[in-house]
Amino acid sequence: MAKSTSSDAQMLIRSLRTAYAATPTNLKIIDLYVVYAIVTAVIQVVYMGVVGSFPFNSFLSGVLSCVGTAVLAVCLRIQVNKENKEFKDLPPERAYADFILCNLVLHLVIMNFLG
Amino acid sequence: MAATAETKGPSTLRNAFGGVLGVFILLLIGVLAFSIRLFSVIKYESVIHEFDPYFNYRVTQYLTKNGIYDFWNWFDDRTWYPLGRVIGGTVYPGLTLTAGSMWWLLNSLNIPLSVETVCVFTAPIFSANAAWATFLLTKEVKGTGAGLTAAVLLAMVPSYISRSVAGSYDNEAVAIFALVFTFYLYIKTLNTGSLFYATLNALSYFYMVCSWGGYTFIINLIPMHVLLCILTGRYSSRLYIAYAPLVVLGTLLASLVPVVGFNAVMTSEHFASFLVFIIIHVVAFIYYIKGILSPKMFKVAMTLVVTIGLAVSCAVIAIFIALVASSPTKGWSGRSLSLLDPTYASKYIPIIASVSEHQPPTWPSYFMDINVLAFLVPAGIIACFLPLSDASSFVVLYLVTSVYFSGVMVRLMLVLAPAACIMSGIALSEAFDVFTRSIKLQLPNILDNPPDAGDMNSVSSIAQNDASKIDSHATTKSETVSKERPSRKNRKKEKEKEKENVEKVPSHSENKKRLLVLPLEASAVAILLLIVLGGFYVVHCVWAAAEAYSAPSIVLTSYAHDGLHVFDDFREAYAWLRHNTDVDDKVASWWDYGYQTTAMANRTVIVDNNTWNNTHIATVGTAMSSPEKAAWEIFNSLDVKYVLVVFGGLVGYPSDDINKFLWMVRIGGGVFPHIREPDYLRDGQYRIDAQATPTMLNCLMYKLSYYRFVETDGKAFDRVRRTEIGKKYFKLTHFEEVFTTHHWMVRIYKLKPPKNRIRGKLKKPKSSSKSSSSNHKRAGNTQKNPWQ
Numbered sequence: 001m002a003k004s005t006s007s008d009a010q011m012l013i014r015s016l017r018t019a020y021a022a023t024p025t026n027l028k029i030i031d032l033y034v035v036y037a038i039v040t041a042v043i044q045v046v047y048m049g050v051v052g053s054f055p056f057n058s059f060l061s062g063v064l065s066c067v068g069t070a071v072l073a074v075c076l077r078i079q080v081n082k083e084n085k086e087f088k089d090l091p092p093e094r095a096y097a098d099f100i101l102c103n104l105v106l107h108l109v110i111m112n113f114l115g
Numbered sequence: 116m117a118a119t120a121e122t123k124g125p126s127t128l129r130n131a132f133g134g135v136l137g138v139f140i141l142l143l144i145g146v147l148a149f150s151i152r153l154f155s156v157i158k159y160e161s162v163i164h165e166f167d168p169y170f171n172y173r174v175t176q177y178l179t180k181n182g183i184y185d186f187w188n189w190f191d192d193r194t195w196y197p198l199g200r201v202i203g204g205t206v207y208p209g210l211t212l213t214a215g216s217m218w219w220l221l222n223s224l225n226i227p228l229s230v231e232t233v234c235v236f237t238a239p240i241f242s243a244n245a246a247w248a249t250f251l252l253t254k255e256v257k258g259t260g261a262g263l264t265a266a267v268l269l270a271m272v273p274s275y276i277s278r279s280v281a282g283s284y285d286n287e288a289v290a291i292f293a294l295v296f297t298f299y300l301y302i303k304t305l306n307t308g309s310l311f312y313a314t315l316n317a318l319s320y321f322y323m324v325c326s327w328g329g330y331t332f333i334i335n336l337i338p339m340h341v342l343l344c345i346l347t348g349r350y351s352s353r354l355y356i357a358y359a360p361l362v363v364l365g366t367l368l369a370s371l372v373p374v375v376g377f378n379a380v381m382t383s384e385h386f387a388s389f390l391v392f393i394i395i396h397v398v399a400f401i402y403y404i405k406g407i408l409s410p411k412m413f414k415v416a417m418t419l420v421v422t423i424g425l426a427v428s429c430a431v432i433a434i435f436i437a438l439v440a441s442s443p444t445k446g447w448s449g450r451s452l453s454l455l456d457p458t459y460a461s462k463y464i465p466i467i468a469s470v471s472e473h474q475p476p477t478w479p480s481y482f483m484d485i486n487v488l489a490f491l492v493p494a495g496i497i498a499c500f501l502p503l504s505d506a507s508s509f510v511v512l513y514l515v516t517s518v519y520f521s522g523v524m525v526r527l528m529l530v531l532a533p534a535a536c537i538m539s540g541i542a543l544s545e546a547f548d549v550f551t552r553s554i555k556l557q558l559p560n561i562l563d564n565p566p567d568a569g570d571m572n573s574v575s576s577i578a579q580n581d582a583s584k585i586d587s588h589a590t591t592k593s594e595t596v597s598k599e600r601p602s603r604k605n606r607k608k609e610k611e612k613e614k615e616n617v618e619k620v621p622s623h624s625e626n627k628k629r630l631l632v633l634p635l636e637a638s639a640v641a642i643l644l645l646i647v648l649g650g651f652y653v654v655h656c657v658w659a660a661a662e663a664y665s666a667p668s669i670v671l672t673s674y675a676h677d678g679l680h681v682f683d684d685f686r687e688a689y690a691w692l693r694h695n696t697d698v699d700d701k702v703a704s705w706w707d708y709g710y711q712t713t714a715m716a717n718r719t720v721i722v723d724n725n726t727w728n729n730t731h732i733a734t735v736g737t738a739m740s741s742p743e744k745a746a747w748e749i750f751n752s753l754d755v756k757y758v759l760v761v762f763g764g765l766v767g768y769p770s771d772d773i774n775k776f777l778w779m780v781r782i783g784g785g786v787f788p789h790i791r792e793p794d795y796l797r798d799g800q801y802r803i804d805a806q807a808t809p810t811m812l813n814c815l816m817y818k819l820s821y822y823r824f825v826e827t828d829g830k831a832f833d834r835v836r837r838t839e840i841g842k843k844y845f846k847l848t849h850f851e852e853v854f855t856t857h858h859w860m861v862r863i864y865k866l867k868p869p870k871n872r873i874r875g876k877l878k879k880p881k882s883s884s885k886s887s888s889s890n891h892k893r894a895g896n897t898q899k900n901p902w903q
Contacts, residue, residue, distance in 0.1 A: 075360060076310075079356075
């Protein structure tokens with residue numbers, strides 16, 4: 001049972017890897033950006049665990065800015081992905097412009113809240 | 116649908132004409148919404164109503180005079196003496212900032228309107244905006260016709276009028292507009308999947324958080340809807356785009372508002388949004404993996420993940436629940452708990468239970484407040500299910516939750532009003548659609564020969580489905596003719612008939628959409644009856660606006676046999692205070708009148724309508740319930756100079772302080788145990804006649820209300836309680852009367868200064884510095900200030 005699950009797991013990981021290798025490069029770049037943002041958020045949470053949460057608004061704005069850019073990047077990826085049937089008549093430039101606008105608003109709020 | 120060249124011309128012209136007509140109707144709806152709220156300005160004057168608007172007015176005055184930086188940092192020391200109140204951090208700034216910026220804009224354009232005028236007319240302007248927002252929202256759900264109907268229903272619905280007449284300068288005036296507009300942007304994002312609308316949605320949510328404490332309704336309803344969509348299998352990437360940026364941006368923006376601050380991440384009211392945020396990410400990830408893997412591998416992945424993930428998530432949830440449950444209220448605020456459990460406030464928080472707006476509504480108030488819509492709403496729910504889309508499921512969920520909350524607190528009928536209008540608009544629009552279509556399709560059949568019913572202008576599917584149309588017409592006519600007769604007798608039954616007919620739309624062999632056709636006469640009669648129904652609604656709304664909801668409650672009128680009597684006693688009393696007392700004198704009254712006293716009389720008060728400090732209110736309540744000497748001690752310790760009571764016994768004004776006395780006893784007794792409610796009750800009732808208890812007859816409230824009352828008619832008959840009072844002749848020892856208004860409605864007393872010398876037998880002094888025996892009485896005397 002354990003052997004079959006571990007071999008299953010290996011097969012699963014291999015198929016995941018081959019399927020992911022097939023995605024276009026621009027989507028992979030967006031994915032990398034998302035991973036970077038999440039890692040930054042995790043680092044901030046660990047730091048808060050070490051030194052305490054005193055300027056709580058700074059901690060909140062830092063973590064939420066990372067999470068926010070990750071979410072917005074995921075939204076961009078959804079809209080730019082050519083396999084996505086719902087967005088096939090949305091030009092990628094429009095998606096990118098929306099992404100920039102939303103990021104602007106997000107970072108304006110972050111800078112206001114940073115304290 | 117083959118749009119040929121020759122039908123394109125007339126149809127675009129018709130579309131253009133329809134568009135212009137739609138804009139014109141919207142303008143008229145805006146004018147209607149504005150003008151129906153002006154009755155109080157016409158009948159009385161352009162004055163701010165009630166109690167809470169006076170506080171908002173005072174804050175707006177401060178904002179326009181001192182600018183925004185002083186407003187954010189304002190510490191108000193003229194209320195809750197000696198505690199003060201941090202206005203910048205405890206007020207929802209949306210309303211005052213909106214009115215302040217409107218005033219500033221008008222003044223910079225050299226239109227010199229006063230702040231009071233802008234404040235009085237803010238509510239009608241924003242109700243016009245709310246009607247337009249309802250149009251946009253319903254258009255996203257069902258189409259333009261439904262949108263226009265819903266907008267006109269909202270412009271007139273009495274429940275919304277009651278909180279947004281000209282002069283009712285309260286948070287709900289702008290908050291309902293923000294609520295509907297936020298919902299519209301959410302639905303628009305859900306329908307289009309555009310990140311631009313998601314940004315606008317977050318900004319509109321920010322405006323809602325600034326305006327009203329009811330924003331928690333939005334941040335709980337939208338996650339509920341997302342969860343509903345996921346569970347019914349309607350997950351799509353548009354749902355992710357609609358929800359995820361809103362949570363992140365919305366939480367950040369909500370934390371920006373000082374009154375919410377860190378509550379945006381720490382109170383249980385927001386936890387639902389975070390939970391669904393996590394859930395939607397998990398679901399999105401699952402769909403992504405399903406998309407890139409083959410089905411066999413996906414099954415393997417699922418089994419692996421389920422076993423591992425289940426264990427981990429159970430552990431995390433258990434820790435989380437333990438954390439939240441460790442706080443006594445489980446992280447919810449008192450008001451939210453009283454919404455979930457309606458009996459909570461009456462058991463634990465008498466302050467919240469005592470506010471009249473927080474009582475549950477009675478059944479008639481539903482018909483008073485939303486009238487005809489009350490039975491159009493179920494028809495609208497049915498219409499939303501055919502077909503069910505994301506937007507219509509959202510509106511149904513909104514309606515169901517707001518019906519529940521409106522049943523808990525009468526004040527929340529206001530949140531039900533837009534939902535009811537949307538549903539009724541959808542129902543009416545669908546009904547009109549069916550009836551007019553029936554008439555249009557059958558009119559040529561009557562005018563021309565039956566077989567060639569060639570109607571060029573109608574929907575092109577008719578030209579193609581002619582034969583089947585006659586077929587369906589014949590079949591539906593035969594099936595409905597039996598139901599036709601009863602439907603003419605009972606107007607309400609026609610709704611059920613329409614519902615049954617709608618359910619009978621069969622899936623025919625043609626894959627063209629089959630249009631439903633009803634008999635001609637029935638359709639004509641039904642349209643007529645619907646118009647009559649609309650007429651009843653309009654008449655009721657105008658009546659409610661003119662008679663029921665336009666009273667400013669600071670000025671009262673009554674119609675006696677010799678004409679109109681105006682009772683302007685409140686403003687008379689506040690003006691007396693303003694002109695005859697020192698600027699730094701403190702006035703004590705029950706908390707209802709605090710806002711008005713600070714705004715109009717410009718004097719420092721002890722407690723006001725914000726009711727944030729229960730102990731302070733209990734102190735005032737205890738003083739009002741105690742005998743004169745004890746009350747004097749309490750008021751003296753608070754530096755009070757004047758005491759204000761409202762008394763309605765001479766004119767029959769029922770909302771006076773004696774009727775509110777039970778709350779003074781309950782709230783005071785909740786904090787100071789020596790006030791016991793049974794001491795004031797005779798047979799379980801508060802009485803002021805000869806059968807009243809001695810504690811009642813000696814308490815300060817009784818004495819201040821009925822001092823010299825016997826001089827008015829010789830018998831001291833109280834017109835509100837409808838009895839003669841118990842103790843008629845008495846003197847006040849520690850207070851002196853300084854002012855009573857024209858109709859005895861407001862009475863102002865001054866605290867007498869302590870006596871210089873105490874003659875005769877010295878009672879044991881109560882001040883804390885002495886515990887002397889009778890030998891040291893004279894020595895105790897000389898410790899007092901000899902010049903006092």
